[in-house]
Amino acid sequence: MAAQDTNRQHYVAKRRRSLSGAEVAYAKFMMKVSQNDRLRIYRKLASLLRNRFSLMDALERLYDIASNNGKSPGDTTAIAITHWMRSLQNGESFSAALRGWAPQSELLMLSVGDIANLDDALSNLIHVVEGTKRMKEPLVGALAYPMFLMVMVVLLIWAVGAFMVPPMVDAVPDLQWRGQAKALVGLSNWVRYNTFILFSILPILFSFITWTMPRWKGHLRAKFDSIPPWNLYRIFVGVSWLLSLSALVKAGTPVSKALRLLRADSSPYLLYRIERALIYVNNGENLGEALYHTELNFPDKEVIGDLQIYAELDNFQVALDQLANDWLEDSIRDIEQKAAVLNGFAILLIAAIVAWVVMGTFDMQDQLVSGMG
Numbered sequence: 466m467a468a469q470d471t472n473r474q475h476y477v478a479k480r481r482r483s484l485s486g487a488e489v490a491y492a493k494f495m496m497k498v499s500q501n502d503r504l505r506i507y508r509k510l511a512s513l514l515r516n517r518f519s520l521m522d523a524l525e526r527l528y529d530i531a532s533n534n535g536k537s538p539g540d541t542t543a544i545a546i547t548h549w550m551r552s553l554q555n556g557e558s559f560s561a562a563l564r565g566w567a568p569q570s571e572l573l574m575l576s577v578g579d580i581a582n583l584d585d586a587l588s589n590l591i592h593v594v595e596g597t598k599r600m601k602e603p604l605v606g607a608l609a610y611p612m613f614l615m616v617m618v619v620l621l622i623w624a625v626g627a628f629m630v631p632p633m634v635d636a637v638p639d640l641q642w643r644g645q646a647k648a649l650v651g652l653s654n655w656v657r658y659n660t661f662i663l664f665s666i667l668p669i670l671f672s673f674i675t676w677t678m679p680r681w682k683g684h685l686r687a688k689f690d691s692i693p694p695w696n697l698y699r700i701f702v703g704v705s706w707l708l709s710l711s712a713l714v715k716a717g718t719p720v721s722k723a724l725r726l727l728r729a730d731s732s733p734y735l736l737y738r739i740e741r742a743l744i745y746v747n748n749g750e751n752l753g754e755a756l757y758h759t760e761l762n763f764p765d766k767e768v769i770g771d772l773q774i775y776a777e778l779d780n781f782q783v784a785l786d787q788l789a790n791d792w793l794e795d796s797i798r799d800i801e802q803k804a805a806v807l808n809g810f811a812i813l814l815i816a817a818i819v820a821w822v823v824m825g826t827f828d829m830q831d832q833l834v835s836g837m838g
Contacts, residue, residue, distance in 0.1 A: 492544035514584035569730035577716040589712035607804030614811035626656025640836040649825035679732035687761045703764025711789040738763045751776035
């Protein structure tokens with residue numbers, strides 16, 4: 466048996482060395498962008514470690530599965546595990562081995578329990594990543610459908626102005642339009658001469674909003690954080706941050722150190738809020754009081770109030786974990802409700818424009834008949 470294991474390891478090592486740089490670069494890119502692949506590996510690793518496998522032995526077993534016992538060493542997962550094992554053999558920690566293969570936020574979570582309790586660190590990481598994934602689905606739904614309806618509004622305005630109104634105007638060129646008909650004719654003329662502007666409005670607006678979400682950070686932004694779509698971004702970032710903070714604190718990291726660690730890979734929006742909170746934490750205030758004194762209402766007014774109470778309890782780690790999970794569930798429902806409001810507003814807008822166009826068209830027909838008579 467020992468001889469077979471030695472031969473297998475020698476065969477696998479030989480196949481690993483034959484991989485090209487392009488294969489490794491592609492595998493690294495795919496592993497970094499594929500959250501599901503990383504989560505699958507983390508789950509299997511955590512399970513094996515809990516069953517008393519060593520990290521190297523667990524990775525060897527996962528390599529065998531991914532590479533079909535060494536027959537497919539070019540598999541993306543197999544290549545990733547190969548390089549992680551090489552890094553571990555060179556004395557690096559697991560979080561360091563994953564550098565370049567996973568986002569910085571995940572490396573941070575793993576570095577906390579990297580030495581003694583890697584299985585706990587992996588479990589905490591899985592919990593945070595899955596919680597963030599659960600937030601993304603309703604968030605995308607909250608933004609995608611209203612954006613689609615806004616595109617339909619622009620296309621409707623363009624179609625009316627370019628195709629529906631001009632033939633009616635050309636029928637009686639000298640007719641002096643009045644009321645809604647006049648407004649519809651004016652819209653048609655504007656559309657024909659400003660088509661580029663019309664089709665640029667939404668891309669510019671969406672680009673502006675997308676750019677400001679992670680970058681706009683001051684007290685004026687805090688006021689906009691209560692209205693869509695910026696409030697949706699605040700909720701998403703706030704929940705993700707609180708879940709990560711909870712996982713770090715649960716792993717034994719002091720709050721002040723956890724806040725400093727979470728600055729890495731943070732957007733300017735989140736970094737500003739962490740830096741402001743750290744000022745008060747470093748002056749001896751607890752987390753809830755620190756967030757309250759920033760006057761940024763981040764991550765949420767009610768959460769800040771809860772933290773002011775829980776931060777004084779002996780079991781703060783447990784209370785923070787429960788608070789983070791409760792807020793995750795509440796936020797998913799909140800985003801779904803806000804999505805319904807946004808969708809309703811967009812539907813009403815497009816219905817109002819359609820009604821205005823219909824009424825304007827009837828008015829044009831009436832005046833057109835009168836003008837011909």
